[in-house]
Amino acid sequence: MRxxxxxxxxxxxxxxxxxxLVALSVAMMLIDHRTQQLEKLRNILQTVVYPIMFVSTxxxxxxxxxxxxxERSENLQSDNESLRQENLLLRSRLEKLxxxxxxxxxxxxxxxxxxxxxxxxxxxxxxxxxxEPYTQKISLNKGSxxxxxxxxxxxxxxxxxxxxxxxxxxxxxxTLLTDPSSAVPVMVMRNGLRGVLFGTGVxxxxxxxxxTADADILIGDLLISSGMGGRFPTGYPVATVTDVKQQPxxxxxxxxTLPVTQLDHGREVLLIWPEVVRxxxxxxxxxxxxx
Amino acid sequence: MNSLSVLLSFLVALxxxxxxxxxxxxxxxxxxxxxxxxxxxxxxxxxxxxxTGWLLGLILDVMYGSLLGQNAMALAIxxxxxxxxxxxxxxxxxxxxxxMVFMMAIIYLALTAWVRGIAxxxxxxxxxxxxxxxxxxxxxxxxxxxxxLRRQRVSSREL
Numbered sequence: 001m002r003x004x005x006x007x008x009x010x011x012x013x014x015x016x017x018x019x020x021l022v023a024l025s026v027a028m029m030l031i032d033h034r035t036q037q038l039e040k041l042r043n044i045l046q047t048v049v050y051p052i053m054f055v056s057t058x059x060x061x062x063x064x065x066x067x068x069x070x071e072r073s074e075n076l077q078s079d080n081e082s083l084r085q086e087n088l089l090l091r092s093r094l095e096k097l098x099x100x101x102x103x104x105x106x107x108x109x110x111x112x113x114x115x116x117x118x119x120x121x122x123x124x125x126x127x128x129x130x131x132e133p134y135t136q137k138i139s140l141n142k143g144s145x146x147x148x149x150x151x152x153x154x155x156x157x158x159x160x161x162x163x164x165x166x167x168x169x170x171x172x173x174x175t176l177l178t179d180p181s182s183a184v185p186v187m188v189m190r191n192g193l194r195g196v197l198f199g200t201g202v203x204x205x206x207x208x209x210x211x212t213a214d215a216d217i218l219i220g221d222l223l224i225s226s227g228m229g230g231r232f233p234t235g236y237p238v239a240t241v242t243d244v245k246q247q248p249x250x251x252x253x254x255x256x257t258l259p260v261t262q263l264d265h266g267r268e269v270l271l272i273w274p275e276v277v278r279x280x281x282x283x284x285x286x287x288x289x290x291x
Numbered sequence: 292m293n294s295l296s297v298l299l300s301f302l303v304a305l306x307x308x309x310x311x312x313x314x315x316x317x318x319x320x321x322x323x324x325x326x327x328x329x330x331x332x333x334x335x336x337x338x339x340x341x342x343t344g345w346l347l348g349l350i351l352d353v354m355y356g357s358l359l360g361q362n363a364m365a366l367a368i369x370x371x372x373x374x375x376x377x378x379x380x381x382x383x384x385x386x387x388x389x390x391m392v393f394m395m396a397i398i399y400l401a402l403t404a405w406v407r408g409i410a411x412x413x414x415x416x417x418x419x420x421x422x423x424x425x426x427x428x429x430x431x432x433x434x435x436x437x438x439x440l441r442r443q444r445v446s447s448r449e450l
Contacts, residue, residue: 014341018371021345025364032359033410045353049305053354056306132355133317134419135407139356166356173356181410 046168120273136179143170156269159237159260176263185228188221208255233274296440318418321426326433332373344370365402385431393427
């Protein structure tokens with residue numbers, strides 16, 4: 001075989017090998033970029049990688065564990081006190097929300113709209129590893145074993161963080177809002193004006209292109225997820241508008257926004273499973289007649 | 292002969308590549324895996340070569356969650372280049388080897404930047420090329436450490 005290759009144009013095996021492997025890599029990149037076909041291969045390799053990543057988190061965890069335990073004894077009491085107060089406050093607010101939710105549900109059913117049942121959530125912890133620099137991705141310690149799926153929305157206490165792009169058995173990778181490949185359908189909470197928020201690759205900046213000069217959008221407006229596209233559930237805060245400019249040469253506005261959550265802070269995030277239950281209009285009408 | 296030390300050094304390089312660092316330090320992180328690969332490609336070219344580089348790159352891709360094949364392609368090409376030049380480079384003084392490592396790192400970074408640019412624009416700044424400098428800077432230490440590792444394993448077998 002080698003002799004044959006050498007006779008053919010004098011290419012050395014090393015050259016042949018590198019050409020074949022580069023071609024294979026290019027093919028893989030194309031497939032991986034366009035489709036989900038390679039997720040299986042990724043899953044298999046992920047199980048090889050998992051122990052390595054686990055070991056590399058140990059030093060950091062040790063240091064954090066030590067400093068954490070020292071902090072703990074000092075601040076435990078004050079933390080406890082403030083958490084109790086916060087809990088009380090949140091509970092009273094929750095009471096009000098319950099009645100509002102019931103109201104909302106009734107009104108929505110009257111309109112025959114699809115109804116959003118309370119989503120199932122799962123708490124996940126960040127795996128403290130550094131991924132490729134200049135990409136905005138994080139690793140979570142929950143994977144397909146826990147039901148995590150590709151495209152799943154990820155939030156924290158303040159709002160949307162991003163969505164899951166890869167899952168393996170025990171871990172999953174999340175693309176943050178600020179990654180250049182991220183896009184989230186949003187609307188302005190004040191007036192329902194819809195748009196799409198794109199990541200810029202720059203931390204703490206999201207762009208909202210394709211809004212014309214007559215769009216009613218102001219600095220300080222809160223953008224919430226609009227639920228269009230069916231990936232993100234409706235109503236989670238995403239970003240606030242920081243800057244609206246119009247270049248005379250451009251027919252669209254240049255809008256910069258700031259994510260409502262601190263994307264690079266905090267160790268815990270929530271994975272959500274949006275569940276939509278559609279109620280048929282005649283069913284609702286029947287119910288109304290019964291009432 | 293010393294496959295254990297080879298495996299071990301690659302594992303350590305992979306760990307160093309995913310070691311959590313503050314954001315400021317990540318910019319300066321040397322391309323550990325590439326450095327170790329270059330060393331073994333020069334030391335035992337008959338056993339560590341293009342395919343090893345490709346496989347390690349694939350593992351790095353999975354670890355980073357990047358496009359499958361991105362680092363694999365880049366590292367296979369690096370291994371190929373080292374394979375061509377290893378006889379010459381092996382006798383270079385260390386600082387000259389550092390310069391070669393610098394050039395290799397530039398090629399490596401350019402290849403990944405190219406792929407990432409096509410797959411979805413990301414901003415390339417001057418800081419993006421910083422790992423080339425730090426890789427060249429840590430090369431002598433990597434070289435000496437791995438050489439010691441190899442010598443020790445060889446001599447302990449001979450005794």
